[in-house]
Amino acid sequence: MARKSAVKVRIENQLIRFTAPEPFGSDEVIDTLGGKKNGKFVILALKNPRATLLVDQEGRLVVHGTNHSEIAWAAAREMLLRLGRSDEGLTTEKGPLVVSFDYGQPLRIDQVPEYFPEFEEDSRLDCIRTSDSLHDMDILLFSNGRGVALGARHKNLVEMAATHWGTRFESEKLFVKVLVKPKEKVESKPEQSGPEEVLDVIEDES
Secondary structure, eight states, X not given: OOOSSOOEEXXXXXXXXXXXXXXXXXXXXXXXXXXXXXTTEEEEEEETTEEEEEEOTTSOEEEESOSSHHHHHHHXXXXXXXXXXXXXXXXXXXXXXXXXXXXXXXXXXXXXHHHOTTOEEETTTTEEEEEETTTXXXXXXXXXXXXXXXXXXXXXXXHXXXXXXXXXXXXXXXXXXXXXXXXXXXXXXXXXXXXXXHHHHHHHHO
């Protein structure tokens, strides 16, 4: 049974890696821009555009926290500008996506593993999750009918995966049907004339 409504899909984060002809130096980013050393990376937080920049051991720049490549490019150019560099020769490589989706109906996640054993409970996040090898991503599902795809390569693949599982859940009646009561029609009161209006006002004030 096909689902009646389309699944709403939204990109939350797109990782993009930039490689410059001259690798970025950890000390350069720390001393000039105030970056912070964290393990193998140097981290720099930008406010405008809002993004988190990571410089790896090989001097490549990874932009995290944006959902459009244009914003990631703007963040990379802002860093280059502060370092007094040009963006000439800068190359990019798109990494995995974090994508959210919404079925628009609550899901009985406590019953899903009974029908689909590939889903396991994640008590830490209060959800169920699976490694979807067919669509090459990890999927997390919550009881409110929302889900998150991790490691996806394209938004359309997430839409396909969400539709695939939604159709299977629908066939097993795992969605909670939400009934919305129709709004009651409120009849307007007939207008009252002179003396009755005065009596009403006096009664309300007392």
